Amino acid sequence: MQPANAYAAQCPTRLVLDRVADKWTVLVLGLLAEGPLRFNELRRRVEGVSQKMLSQTLKGLERDGLVTRRAYATVPVTVEYRATPLGHTLSATLDPLRIWAETYIAEVQAAQRRYDAVA
Amino acid sequence: MQPANAYAAQCPTRLVLDRVADKWTVLVLGLLAEGPLRFNELRRRVEGVSQKMLSQTLKGLERDGLVTRRAYATVPVTVEYRATPLGHTLSATLDPLRIWAETYIAEVQAAQRRYDAVA
DNA sequence: CTTTATGGTATCCAATGGAAACCAAGTGCC
DNA sequence: GGCACTTGGTTTCCATTGGATACCATAAAG
Numbered sequence: 001m002q003p004a005n006a007y008a009a010q011c012p013t014r015l016v017l018d019r020v021a022d023k024w025t026v027l028v029l030g031l032l033a034e035g036p037l038r039f040n041e042l043r044r045r046v047e048g049v050s051q052k053m054l055s056q057t058l059k060g061l062e063r064d065g066l067v068t069r070r071a072y073a074t075v076p077v078t079v080e081y082r083a084t085p086l087g088h089t090l091s092a093t094l095d096p097l098r099i100w101a102e103t104y105i106a107e108v109q110a111a112q113r114r115y116d117a118v119a
Numbered sequence: 120m121q122p123a124n125a126y127a128a129q130c131p132t133r134l135v136l137d138r139v140a141d142k143w144t145v146l147v148l149g150l151l152a153e154g155p156l157r158f159n160e161l162r163r164r165v166e167g168v169s170q171k172m173l174s175q176t177l178k179g180l181e182r183d184g185l186v187t188r189r190a191y192a193t194v195p196v197t198v199e200y201r202a203t204p205l206g207h208t209l210s211a212t213l214d215p216l217r218i219w220a221e222t223y224i225a226e227v228q229a230a231q232r233r234y235d236a237v238a
Numbered sequence: 239c240t241t242t243a244t245g246g247t248a249t250c251c252a253a254t255g256g257a258a259a260c261c262a263a264g265t266g267c268c
Numbered sequence: 269g270g271c272a273c274t275t276g277g278t279t280t281c282c283a284t285t286g287g288a289t290a291c292c293a294t295a296a297a298g
Contacts, residue, residue, distance in 0.1 A: 020216065
């Protein structure tokens with residue numbers, strides 16, 4: 001088995017990076033790392049996500065073993081999502097990304113204004 | 120000014136997260152953090168990236184102040200890209216993501232096989 | 239009897255991504 | 269002289285994706 005190398009096109013790491021380097025994944029997993037949430041609660045908290053994309057994102061996260069889904073036979077049905085231990089390790093590495101965005105947003109926007117002024 | 124919050128739809132942080140949570144951005148910036156590279160060298164190293172997407176990714180990174188572009192009037196023209204200090208801070212926060220992917224790839228793939236076996 | 243809530247799926251259209259062709263300028267090759 | 273090859277792109281076209289909207293079953297509340 002070859003060493004993992006995300007820069008090689010056929011490396012399976014690339015597939016994982018694809019899934020992980022995704023806007024909704026970062027946001028959804030970030031919330032689930034704080035505690036379990038239900039579908040519509042996630043939908044309200046992650047502003048702008050459509051039902052389709054949230055459903056799709058959660059399915060992907062579940063398939064990757066990052067999130068578990070539990071349905072309760074209440075009425076209406078209750079479905080609870082929570083991060084697995086593996087999901088928590090990923091969320092922990094994604095936290096700095098959200099923090100970076102919030103920290104350097106002003107610098108990035110200033111750079112954008114400079115760039116756009118020239119062009 | 121409101122505090123940055125990536126979960127709010129209108130928050131500019133969301134825009135930054137969009138750009139940053141991108142496959143090609145992660146890979147390209149990761150290489151440029153190691154040292155300056157030319158366009159076609161990047162293209163060869165980031166396997167599978169098309170000229171269009173590489174060009175687009177680099178333009179975005181430049182606009183965000185994460186990468187600088189320098190053209191030399193050689194023949195054929197030489198264009199060199201390098202990470203800015205800001206770009207280095209982002210790359211440093213993205214490194215753990217690539218490392219996570221390479222570390223846990225086996226676990227993720229095992230989870231996928233389990234999931235697919237049930238379905 | 240209509241509205242509300244749950245957690246989705248189905249459908250449609252716009253936007254995005256990728257493959258391939260094309261471009262200019264100059265150098266080497268035959 | 270003429271063809272191919274290099275650089276760093278842009279353009280064009282088509283397939284895939286994303287998002288908005290409508291729809292579904294079930295049951296409780298008003």
